[in-house]
Amino acid sequence: MISVPELSLVVLVGVSGSGKSTFAARHFKPTQVISSDFCRGLVADDENDQAATPAAFELLHHIVGVRLSRGLFTVVDATNVQYAARRGLLDLAKSHDVLADAIVLDTPEEVAIERNASRPDRDFGPGVVIRQRKDLRRSLAKISRDGFRRVHVLRGLEEIESARLTYEKAWSDKTELSGPFDIVGDIHGCRAELETLLEGLGWVVERVAGRAVGARHPEGRTAVFVGDLVDRGPDTPGVLRLVMGMVAAGTAICVAGNHEVKLVRALNGRKVTVAHGLRESLDQLAAEPPEFVEAARTFMDGLLSHYRLDEGKLVVAHAGLKEAYHGRASGRVRSFALYGDTTGETDEYGLPVRYPWAEEYRGRAMVVYGHTPTVRAEWVNNTICLDTGCVFGGTMTALRYPERELFSVPAQKVWYESVKPLGGPAREPGMLDIGDVQGTRHVETRFGMRVKVREENAAAALEVMSRFAVDPRWLVYLPPTMAPPETSSLEGFLEHPHEAFEEFAAAGVSEVVCEEKHMGSRAVAVLARTPEVARERFGVSDGSAGVVFTRTGRPFFGDMTPLVDKLREACEPLWPALGSDWVALDCELLPWSAKAGELIRAQYASVGAAARAALPEAVSVLEAAAGRGLDVGETLTRARRRSSNAALFRDAYARYCWPVDGLDGVRVAPFQILACEGKALALQPHAWHLETLAELSSPLITHTRHVFVTLGSASSRAAAVDWWTSLTSAGGEGMVVKPATYVGGRVQPGVKVRGREYLRIIYGPDYTESLDVLRRRFLGKKRSLALREYALGLEALSRLADGEAGWRVHEPVFAVLALESEPVDPRL
């Protein structure tokens, strides 16, 4: 029976004709086996072109490297009879921190020669095999010293033929354990606090002769210790006794800390510097019976440096672990897990300077660790350090998983003086890395969609985001685009409510809400009750208490403070209603000209001006020509019609323009509450949003008129159509039709039904002249985009509500902006 690690590099060793490929095909998946012959074929079109050998191995090493970095089990099928060849592969495995096993096929020489002779593509004589055989014999004597975890030698055809293969799980692999867990930070001999902590978490501590020897949780929870049980504190033996009892009983697992490692070395009689509280442990253990000391030594010596738990979603290591090392095994992985990523420098207290790996962590697994004492346990990119310096008089902290709740108890006293003050939070909270956004990326959402962002779109978004957007800590959401319904075939209309109702009815929606579309600029307001809340929740400490930004994340107005302050005042009723100190609102800001003035003048008013200057003149020369008896009838009629269209166009945009002076004349129409503390409210029914927002009363706030429609009722539909008709004939932009409650899936979250006159702004003054052509519009891309952006928006809000790291919220927000730069018919 050959047993190899689940994640490892297996190196087959054997002469040409020894049956390696047959062996590999029998035991491994074809994709797992990389053969030198295959690579030679790729680089030379001829599997036997020996001149291509160096290139073939270069390729082989590359493929193997890529597979290992992605955590894939890999087998190398090459002769590997020479030490140098095996060395290269061992180095490769080592550089990816995976173990390597060798399987030697010791086939009789004459069998190999005969096999080669019978294969027409192997035209070399027996000399090659004889030479390889000599190399192999020489290798076999010392291959066990090459550096393989294990060398499996199969002697003779029978052993090769009958070999069976099994896989060993990595020692660190406890992915089958799903908890729930109570993960405990550094203890350092603080037995009393540990008992208090466990009892506070609901554990029942078992005592023998007054000494804690084990603990069970009535709900079957498992404790996870992040190491550093020993040194400095008053009762290292007591802590060891309790933890060893729990581990032995299966109610706890424990990883090694650097202090255990050093204590074991000291107990083994190795020469170590007695410092950092080691003296206390040695003295306390000296008072214990030798059997206990030996049991403790064995226990600590057997501790692993990290575990992967709960299907790989949780990683525990004493000093943390970067993603590339999860589940890997090597000296440096162990060293990272025990000591962290040290830079080699020491600080002014003589302590090693630690590289802030967590700031760059982008992995999906939660990493829980200790090692570096801080005042407060804080999340940094889905990692958390639980060492809150109990032995230094701080607290002892535990994390309840999967609940993500922290629980701590204070130290009874300062047990040991710290040479340096406890550190603050490790990471600048709002800091983002280019790796969060650049290049082609896929953003996972919990709303049934994995959204691809293309590189060129990310590039455009990066420019806009970094040059113009508000501080990303405030930029917690960008609104998704919205599609129109199927095109109407009704005479004179491009869009009509009928198609919207049909669409939702067909999707099984029974009730929709029609909300008036305010024609202004889309605005997202993120408001904190006070600047202190802004600092606490968003990490923004410049004294601001909110932002109002556009669809591209740009601030409204040079100085946002007056608008933010007025909005905060208007939102006072929301704080108690939501039980939150902050809120994010989706709004429309009116008038359109307040933000879009420049655009209106450059684009819309200019078109109007040109039309009104040119068309009357065209009409008059055509009339003169007609007066001469020329046949210009058709052209003249058309010019007259276009002249009146131009006037309608002018009225269409002018309706949405009015002068503002400061905030005088500005209106904000909130129509949805996006999120507040702990809640992604965008998923609430629209009735709730509209009712809650109706409570706001301020001259700044405009309410959103709306009607609910029962799709099964013809009269209810007809009433809504009448309402839309009256809105749009009075110059309104139109309405948005949304399912009354969250639906999800492939159903649009809403469609916009725009008015006939408003559409002149979008399709041009004369669009009513060519409706038949315009009806051939393609909505597919826009609708798909709307769904993807909607999922991203909800994902951003959910991550925000869950208190995830800044970059995690930024990722989907950035993706919305990137998708918005995709070329889609802009009139939709």
Added chain:
Amino acid sequence: MLLTISTTATPATDLGFLLHKHPDRVQEFGQSFGTATVFYPEADESRCTAALLLDVDPIALVRSRGKNSPDFSLSQYVNDRPYAASSLLAVALGDVFRTARAGRCVARPELPGRAMPLEIRLPALPCRGGPSLAERLFTPLGWAVEAEAVPLDEGFPEWGDSRYVRLTLRGDVRLADALNHLYVLLPVLDDGKHYWVAPDEVDKLVRAGEGWLYGHPERGLIMRRYLGRRWSLARTALARLAELGDETEEQLEPAVAEEPEAGETAADELAATEAASEAEPGTEAEPAAEGEPGAEDPKPKSLNTRRREAVLATLEELGVTTVIDLGCGQGELVGALLSRPRFARVAGMDVSPMALTIAARKLRLERMPDSKRARLSLFQGALTYTDKRLTGYDAAVLMEVVEHVDPPRLAALEHVVFGHARPQHVLVTTPNVEYNPRYEFLTGLRHSDHRFEWTRAEFTAWATGVAERNGYQVAFRPVGDDDPEVGPPTQMGVFTR
């Protein structure tokens, strides 16, 4: 989309012969973007008027550009092309009056050679530069110009004038010349960036300028505007995002060219570079020979040049060999660094893909020898995101960059550059706002994208704080003439750790 040409020559109806269009007929000519109609609202012995009415179909216009048209913004659909006398009218005029423009008239061969009294009217001429530019362009060609600005919207008088001009030209001019003047100058005045003219059209237009363009006092401007906007092709994505945020594209324009020396825009500079590269193939993109004897140009060095020289001199003095230019723009400093072999590794980063494209062209990346190319990397990045690619250089340069960052974001920039990338040296230059009163025509800040400009005291305070927080020393140096009263135009901080 309307042009009328009248004459009071006797007999006025000769106009029909010259134009090859019979005064008593209404003729239609299909164009890829609509229909051109020629007819005569008046035609008698004493006065004859031909009208060219161009009915632009915006939908056909979009389709005529093919589905690969990159211009996916709303302004493609709602625009002035159906009404204004734009480049499209020039194209239609070129087509419909081809023979007349060539000065041929088989029926009456003597007519084309004669100047005749003409009156040309364009009710809505897009004219970037206003009525005065129309005067400057047409007057030297022998026209009496009457140009009147069209108001933007009578309902909003505070909005002022539109970019259209009601233009009347009167003069004794050969008809063929008159048509060629319009053919060339309409697109020049229009200068609309969304409606670029295909490269072969450019050649045709330049040919139409034979005989009068060379001697025109505004020849430079005319040429520049033709070539200038061709790179607008590349900026669709930005245009879309601009509209999304209720802004014009100009409001998001990359801040690449400051204090431009020759032209008006970055595009003008590009055009000039292209022209130069065509003229002298094989010359290196080297900044104008610095202090070389016999240099012909006695002009004083621009501030841009002096700033670049100051940065280069400081880098050489510090003895650094690897440099990253953060916010490299069009790559002027990168080019200068590359031309000095002592800089073994040079990188340029900018947030604008457009700027990087221009930089790649200016540096002639495709033609660069491998050994030189190997020393250079150019990439997109932003100073508010930590970035591994910024690490490992001896020195980082932030030349006229910090003032483009919103003040609340400066802490992020500080973290990225001084906390994360942490090169041995950082050079920061920024305008000294105290110097601004020395610029005669300057109102406000020196560039529309500047978020602030610092006094010397403000810069010193910021730089000292940055240095203290991140373990650097900082020294300050003036760039440009150090005015005893207001200091130098540019200030530089040299950070070292």
